[in-house]
Amino acid sequence: MSDAGMQHPVAVIIGMMGAGKTRVGREVSQMMGLPFKDADIEIEREVGMTIPEYFSRYGEPAFRKVESDLIRRTLDEFGGLFALGGGAPMTPATQDALADYIDGGGRVIYLQADPKEAMERANRGGGRPMLDGGDANARWMRLYEQRDPVFDRIANVHVRTHGSTPQMAARKVMNMIEERVVHVGVVSADDYNVRIGEGAMNHLAPVLGDKPARIALIHTQPVQRHSDRARALLRQAGYEVSDIVIPDAEAGKTVTVANGVWERLGAEGFTRSDAVVGVGGGAATDLAGFVAATWMRGIRYVNCPTSLLAMVDASTGGKTGTNTAAGKNLVGSFYTPAGVLADMTTLASLPNDIFVEGLGEVAKSGFISDPEILRILEEHADELRGFDGATFLGTPLEDVVAELIERTVRVKAKHVSADLKEAGLREFLNYGHTMGHAIEKMEHFRWRHGNAVAVGMVYAAELACLLGHIDRDLVDYHRSLLASLGLPTSWNGGSFEDVLAIMHRDKKARGNKLRFVVLDGGPGRMMHLDDPPADAVEEAFHRIQH
Numbered sequence: 001m002s003d004a005g006m007q008h009p010v011a012v013i014i015g016m017m018g019a020g021k022t023r024v025g026r027e028v029s030q031m032m033g034l035p036f037k038d039a040d041i042e043i044e045r046e047v048g049m050t051i052p053e054y055f056s057r058y059g060e061p062a063f064r065k066v067e068s069d070l071i072r073r074t075l076d077e078f079g080g081l082f083a084l085g086g087g088a089p090m091t092p093a094t095q096d097a098l099a100d101y102i103d104g105g106g107r108v109i110y111l112q113a114d115p116k117e118a119m120e121r122a123n124r125g126g127g128r129p130m131l132d133g134g135d136a137n138a139r140w141m142r143l144y145e146q147r148d149p150v151f152d153r154i155a156n157v158h159v160r161t162h163g164s165t166p167q168m169a170a171r172k173v174m175n176m177i178e179e180r181v182v183h184v185g186v187v188s189a190d191d192y193n194v195r196i197g198e199g200a201m202n203h204l205a206p207v208l209g210d211k212p213a214r215i216a217l218i219h220t221q222p223v224q225r226h227s228d229r230a231r232a233l234l235r236q237a238g239y240e241v242s243d244i245v246i247p248d249a250e251a252g253k254t255v256t257v258a259n260g261v262w263e264r265l266g267a268e269g270f271t272r273s274d275a276v277v278g279v280g281g282g283a284a285t286d287l288a289g290f291v292a293a294t295w296m297r298g299i300r301y302v303n304c305p306t307s308l309l310a311m312v313d314a315s316t317g318g319k320t321g322t323n324t325a326a327g328k329n330l331v332g333s334f335y336t337p338a339g340v341l342a343d344m345t346t347l348a349s350l351p352n353d354i355f356v357e358g359l360g361e362v363a364k365s366g367f368i369s370d371p372e373i374l375r376i377l378e379e380h381a382d383e384l385r386g387f388d389g390a391t392f393l394g395t396p397l398e399d400v401v402a403e404l405i406e407r408t409v410r411v412k413a414k415h416v417s418a419d420l421k422e423a424g425l426r427e428f429l430n431y432g433h434t435m436g437h438a439i440e441k442m443e444h445f446r447w448r449h450g451n452a453v454a455v456g457m458v459y460a461a462e463l464a465c466l467l468g469h470i471d472r473d474l475v476d477y478h479r480s481l482l483a484s485l486g487l488p489t490s491w492n493g494g495s496f497e498d499v500l501a502i503m504h505r506d507k508k509a510r511g512n513k514l515r516f517v518v519l520d521g522g523p524g525r526m527m528h529l530d531d532p533p534a535d536a537v538e539e540a541f542h543r544i545q546h
């Protein structure tokens with residue numbers, strides 16, 4: 001959408017006659033302070049007569065030509081909200097124009113009203129030539145059967161308004177417009193989108209598609225209310241849903257738990273065309289992805305992360321897995337999701353300490369790739385540290401957090417797109433994790449992952465400083481930034497020998513040689529550190545002990 005001198009609509013609304021496109025479109029435009037255009041009104045203005053008059057005088061093909069020309073023009077010169085007439089998207093020229101608009105970053109929103117309600121509304125209003133001549137309800141239904149699959153295909157945003165007032169429907173549309181989308185293109189797997197915003201979960205059915213009949217909805221108990229919402233959306237869309245509750249947090253990331261889920265899938269007749277939806281923190285989405293990767297050698301899955309850490313990191317990138325007695329994430333696979341729906345409304349129930357933990361991975365992405373993240377963290381450290389889910393939604397802090405999530409997911413997408421199976425570049429996402437995973441293991445997983453990574457980054461910074469790759473100021477900056485966010489920067493829970501033994505089982509290690517990723521010169525400049533001197537490895541450990 002960068003072509004000079006042109007403007008494009010913020011969104012285009014399509015839907016059946018009577019779906020409420022004009023009514024809802026006007027509400028949204030008021031809420032967002034945007035201009036609104038209705039294609040039918042613009043056409044009447046242009047041709048100087050009503051649409052029924054134009055139809056009866058010149059016929060439908062002539063009308064469709066006027067309509068598609070006007071739509072093409074408006075898509076290139078109008079910067080507000082644009083609602084199309086009911087039949088407009090059926091014209092091939094309009095479909096092409098909408099496809100170009102989407103390619104340039106546009107949103108075509110299919111307003112999916114309850115067919116019965118929309119039909120009654122359309123027939124009450126009159127002035128609709130497509131319903132003239134006989135049983136209007138039967139005509140509306142016939143048109144619906146023809147148009148619904150086409151609208152479904154050409155729209156890139158779907159909003160179900162069943163049972164909603166126009167105001168409620170408008171809010172849903174507005175949330176979709178304000179949504180942030182990060183595209184993850186992976187060389188050896190299908191591309192997918194990470195959708196971030198209030199109501200992102202509403203994309204569940206379109207992302208899953210119409211192949212699955214059954215969905216395994218895998219979640220933990222603390223996120224029951226969010227999985228209830230997912231279940232309702234899935235059932236409304238006609239899927240058979242198996243609700244599968246797994247043990248919370250790291251206790252859920254075991255092969256024993258995965259085996260229990262496989263048994264359920266077997267008993268309930270899950271086939272290769274069925275799918276998994278994971279709802280919860282990173283532990284739940286890691287396990288859900290692992291089950292999807294392994295059931296019948298791989299079925300479709302969608303992640304709905306509900307913790308900050310899962311939104312910014314765990315749900316995206318396709319690392320799925322379980323822990324073993326020997327350590328963290330030792331059994332798993334690289335298996336990409338079909339989509340990630342980071343619904344910001346779920347953060348309303350997130351406890352403060354689990355939100356703060358997630359900031360560890362956000363800061364990591366700032367250090368390895370996007371210094372703007374560090375700037376935002378510094379500027380908003382007090383508000384972020386004081387996060388309170390109960391009062392969070394709708395505040396300026398929500399925009400700050402959405403920006404941080406989008407930026408962090410972009411960093412992740414950049415690394416996994418180029419190196420899904422972690423041959424080199426992707427290892428930079430592991431900044432702070434060699435020591436972080438050792439701390440988690442030593443603490444029997446009672447330490448939260450993001451907290452352990454925060455200490456692990458201080459360790460990596462100390463090591464880099466000892467070996468002359470960064471200066472002391474940057475090490476101090478690690479400590480001061482992380483502490484200002486409420487994250488720990490030291491650990492004193494075990495001996496160097498025990499920690500070293502665990503670090504030797506890190507997935508980056510090769511043979512008997514340790515491999516770290518460290519900063520080289522400053523934020524955004526990363527290097528691999530192979531087999532560093534043993535005394536530096538130990539000295540850096542002592543420096544994080546206090």
Ligand SMILES: NC(=O)c1ccc[n+]([C@@H]2O[C@H](COP(=O)([O-])OP(=O)(O)OC[C@H]3O[C@@H](n4cnc5c(N)ncnc54)[C@H](O)[C@@H]3O)[C@@H](O)[C@H]2O)c1
Pocket residue numbers: 220221222223248249250253280281282283284286306307308309310313314315316317318319320329346347348349350351354357358449450
């Ligand atoms: N696959 C990856 O690339 C990747 C990346 C980073 C982390 N991880 C993994 O993710 C896990 C850490 O994720 P996490 O920090 O989300 O921890 P977690 O999954 O253990 O969740 C923390 C706690 O918060 C609860 N919770 C989550 N969302 C909630 C909500 N909205 N409301 C109320 N409670 C909620 C969970 O049920 C749990 O009790 C670790 O296992 C880590 O190894 C994986």
Ligand SMILES: O=C(O)C(=O)C[C@@H](O)[C@H](O)[C@H](O)COP(=O)(O)O
Pocket residue numbers: 313317319328329361422426427429430433507
């Ligand atoms: O996606 C990656 O690659 C990462 O390393 C992201 C990490 O933040 C994440 O904690 C990941 O689960 C660690 O993977 P592991 O392979 O070191 O177990």
